[in-house]
Amino acid sequence: MTTDLATPPADTKPYTKSQLLTISASRVLEDGQIVFAGIGITLLAATLAQRTHAPGLTILFEGGVIGPFIQPGELPPSTNEQRCTRRANMLVPITDVLLLLQRGYVDIGFMGGAQIDRYGNLNSSYIGDPDMPKTRLPGTGGGNDIASLAEIIVATKHEKRRFVEKVDFVTSPGFIDGGDSRARCGLPYGGVKKVVTDLALLGFDPDTKLMRIDALQPGVTAEEVQDNTGFDLVIPDDVPIAEAPTATELAILENLDPERLYTH
Amino acid sequence: MAVTPYETIRERTRARDRSLTEKVMSFEEAAALVKDGDHVALGGCTLSRTPIAAIWALIRAGRKDLVLSRSITSNEGDLAYVSGLSSHIMTSWFAQGIVWGLSKVMRAYTESGRAEFEEWSHMAMGLRYRAGAMGVPFMPARSMMGSNVLDRVAGTKEMDCPFTGERLLLLPALNPDVALIHVQRCDAYGNAQIDGLQFMDIDIAMAANRVIITTERIVSNDQIRRAPDQTKIPFFTVDAVVEAPYGSAPHECYGVYEPFFNELDAYAKITATEGEEGVRKYLDRCFYEPEDWAGYLSHIGVADILDAAKRGRRVYDD
Structure with a gap:
């Protein structure tokens, strides 16, 4: 298996881009939150948060599971198998x-997506024209519901083909056309809280809802982030650098995903 | 798909035999309860409690042009497209599973327009079945609005709430002609007990006009009555009970077996390398040629069955 290495500062352990992404995403979660998790990186990030700074974090799975604790090395193949139910409440x-979600009990929804645009809208349905698609993707699942009804964190690799000016299809709404357009569509709550990538942590301008760099991953410049993004990012004058993954975080992650199914 | 008129729903229900009678039958007899063109809802979700045995029976019986609906669709959707069982699937997500990536077969059929994947949000599918189960023509909801998912489906309406003035989406009820549901235990009358994850199965059973239960075991009515809180689907909604051990294989059945990963990897390899032609051969080998359900299971093999069963029972370990 080829290992996709990020470039850490000289005095830290090496880590992969997926590990960086997972660890950064876990840090955005807070103790006591109720979090809708998917499979793969989002589940690993939520579980890592439980084992570090957020022991009172509750995971929900859309298969109908409230408060499980996932067994290291036995990651579920989807959110709908018995492995998801381990030690559930x-x-x-x-x-x-x-x-x-609709009732308002969920703090954070954790999402991926094939494409994301400058307003945080996500596409997991069609690449190309939906009437004659280049690729028919698997679709929304619960993504549309989560993004419509809760604040979401998007965790994704930072690639130009993913960060596009306008998504081919809005599967899961972010801030729609910016400004107050989301609320005007009948979605008064939620929105994209943070986009976590292997290059940066990104947020949204409070008024325009345009995507903005909030912090850079270690060793990454704002120019690199912009070069890997298909639209103009809002770049503040002083962008802080995020803390590199710690040895403890990396060790917990290795234990959760020993075969590196999701963190290669 | 238009909302079924309330009068029709009531008439159909009135006409059904709702007495406490035995309904145990063969795969073939149960398949005869489904007509070409019916809307058939599938229980379970993704790789869990998929009614594979019932789908196997319908494909063998040569049923055509069903409209299938399910919460999330895995590789049974490929099998439906390639066999001709259905060229119209209503669901929220369609691929074998995240770990295997996109379905090449789903892509080939939908991108060429040979088959339809009608995409609704997961909660929308659930609320549509629930409306059907409740005997109301729609459910209001606060998702799907502002998205292109909403633009591509027919039959919804938006309204301003008469109480609060808020914008709401109205989701049309689904009352399937038939529901196929696989469970761990059921008695001869159709009292079905489900362990673990319930998915949308209870609403589907309540909404449908006919219900076919396949079950790992047929148990006595006395056993059901000893733990009636475990009964999730009542006998009077059920029209057929078919005993189908390992009836979700190669998918899982909570507490009985986990997914058969070797078989699923092999299937993914077939679709990746040979596409729909590979699925055609798979259907010949595992669906059309076996004499019976035991013959189907023989293709999976004893070693894999033991492995999946051993992993499945682990939910009961401390």
């Missing part, structure tokens, strides 16, 4: 776990 029908 409660199992409910899918519709009811999704309705927790």
